[in-house]
Amino acid sequence: MSTHKFKFQMYRALQQNIPNIYADACKAADEINIPKDLRGKFGLTGAIAGCPAPLRNDREVIPLANLVDDIRELVKSVYGDEFDACPVSTCGAGLWVTFDSLFSPPMMGRGDNYRARYIAPYEKHLHHQGSYGRPFPARFKDIFGDRGTTAGELGFYGKRQNNLDTVIVPLAGARYDVHGIKYYPVPLLTGVDPEESVDILSQHASIHAPFLTGITSLGYETPGYGYAVKDKEGTPILQKYLADLAHSYDIPYVINNAWGLPFIGCNPLKNGADVIIYSMDKATGAATGGLIIGKEEYMVPIHRAMCAHGDTASYGKAALLSQIQALKILRDTPKVLTDPVDALERIVIEEFDKINLSARLKDGIMISKSYNSTAVEVNYEKTWDGDEMGIPIFSIEDMYAGSNIFQAGMAQMGIIPTVAYDGNICISPGLATVDSKNRLIEDVTRYAIKGLVRLIEITCRYAGIA
Structure with missing residues (x-):
């Protein structure tokens, strides 16, 4: 049961507790044992503009x-x-x-x-x-x-x-x-x-x-x-x-x-x-x-x-x-891009199955994979079904204003965030989570997913719903 009567009160409480949430996120990174040399160098997405790609080795002049x-x-x-x-x-x-x-x-x-x-x-x-x-x-x-x-x-x-x-x-x-x-x-x-x-x-x-x-x-x-x-x-x-x-x-x-x-x-x-x-x-x-x-x-x-x-x-x-x-x-060879999505989906399902939230909230989390976006979508809008409050949803305005806790909070753990607004979190392989042959590196990927799960738990606690 939420400790707040109205939605805006919950979000105001989250805003007031941002420093505490980020401090807890920093501690959580240590508890998860994310290696110090990995922090700030890996993340939840590979679909970020500007990723480098290999070029041909020839120096031929080509129109x-x-x-x-x-x-x-x-x-x-x-x-x-x-x-x-x-x-x-x-x-x-x-x-x-x-x-x-x-x-x-x-x-x-x-x-x-x-x-x-x-x-x-x-x-x-x-x-x-x-x-x-x-x-x-x-x-x-x-x-x-x-x-x-x-x-x-x-x-x-x-x-x-x-x-x-x-x-x-x-x-x-x-x-x-x-x-x-x-x-x-x-x-x-x-x-x-x-x-x-x-x-x-x-x-x-x-x-x-x-x-x-x-x-x-x-x-x-x-x-x-x-x-x-x-x-x-x-x-x-x-x-x-x-x-x-x-x-x-x-x-x-x-x-x-x-x-x-x-x-x-x-x-x-x-x-x-x-x-x-x-x-x-x-x-x-x-x-x-x-x-x-x-x-x-x-x-x-x-x-x-x-x-x-x-x-x-x-x-x-x-x-x-x-x-x-x-x-x-x-x-x-499309499997080069689709195989990591299959492996990522398995890890996301396993880690979100461990999330420390009520059965009602866990049941409202939907996990789907997308070959089109080489991503695994975690959608939690159904946690708001019924009369009780669900997992906090941050608007796209929060992303542009820097007040999206599910994005800014990941940086406190040394994890580069992904698209996470409107009740949707899209996770994709690629940002130091795959090897040179685009195979998923399971332990690094699992650190990132564990961090996301922990941040959701921390945020829900300060929102008064966990």
């Missing part, structure tokens, strides 16, 4: 257009000649050029510009795929909170395209409860109903039909992201419905799969996506860079926008070489 063609050939060898690819500097750049090319109105021509709109389900990471237009309806104008108001013209307001609106649509079965030290609505998506959701989305599409230019969503496939319901092949039903809805209006369906893998993960042949954007330096492990994969019809304007429709190309050679190497591994 950049040839390297781009190598990437295009690799993509076509998997998805067919209908698809094409375009490398970009970052995933953010890929999102920008895709939304600018496919969704936003033209700037040329006499008279005032018309307005255009695209639909974005109200889901996690909305500040990426949902921030390229002015939010609609008006109640969402400040949906990005601190991320928008502190970024200025170079931040989220600067990302917004010319005369473009984002129609934000809450999903059926989702909850948008308010949580966190930075008290803010969080998308809790394990209960999303695809059929009811697409009915709602269809209604909004009908309302905005004269202005509609596209539909977007995430490409993930786990319960915490709202994609628990899948077909027999493991493809999220909601993604297929979104594709069908877009195509019924003859507009593109664009997927943001930043923390995902080409070939192994989100598959446009199965979910019907027209364009998918990747961050190649996250789950894929290539050098810093992005990649756009899509149907040729939509890739032509993207190539033109990138000045890459002819024989010229302006890319970093190292990034292209790294992408080629990563794509070959994904196509030819």
Whole structure:
């Protein structure tokens, strides 16, 4: 039973006890016996931007257009000649050029510009795929909170395209409860109903039909992201419905799969996506860079926008070489990336089974693996089912404000944290937890998971629920 009557009181108590929580976390690192020389050098994720990747040893002069063609050939060898690819500097750049090319109105021509709109389900990471237009309806104008108001013209307001609106649509079965030290609505998506959701989305599409230019969503496939319901092949039903809805209006369906893998993960042949954007330096492990994969019809304007429709190309050679190497591994030896996920899932299940919390709270923890993101998702939003308080949920605003205890607290143990907000913790191998052949190093990985479990216990104690 919680010692607090209302949620905001629990989060205020956590804020007041942050120094004590961090002090206990430091002690816990010693109790777990994390080696001193390991602290600060390993962590819960390998999907962090900027991971180094090996390059070819040759010093041959290779035209950049040839390297781009190598990437295009690799993509076509998997998805067919209908698809094409375009490398970009970052995933953010890929999102920008895709939304600018496919969704936003033209700037040329006499008279005032018309307005255009695209639909974005109200889901996690909305500040990426949902921030390229002015939010609609008006109640969402400040949906990005601190991320928008502190970024200025170079931040989220600067990302917004010319005369473009984002129609934000809450999903059926989702909850948008308010949580966190930075008290803010969080998308809790394990209960999303695809059929009811697409009915709602269809209604909004009908309302905005004269202005509609596209539909977007995430490409993930786990319960915490709202994609628990899948077909027999493991493809999220909601993604297929979104594709069908877009195509019924003859507009593109664009997927943001930043923390995902080409070939192994989100598959446009199965979910019907027209364009998918990747961050190649996250789950894929290539050098810093992005990649756009899509149907040729939509890739032509993207190539033109990138000045890459002819024989010229302006890319970093190292990034292209790294992408080629990563794509070959994904196509030819995918187990190099999927085997560590299987091993990680086993360790996460074993360590969370030992967590010192009530049976009610333990039963509310869901553990799922994702080959697409090479990650294991720990989702605990169901600990809030019923009338009692659950494990504290930190909003994404907490992450940007530095008040997310499940992230900042890991650093006190010498463990580099991972994405851990909105009731979701995504753990992936790679940050000193795999060897040179990408095999999971079990003892190092177990230290990181033990630290996370202990931090959750400490936080729950100060929250008054344990």
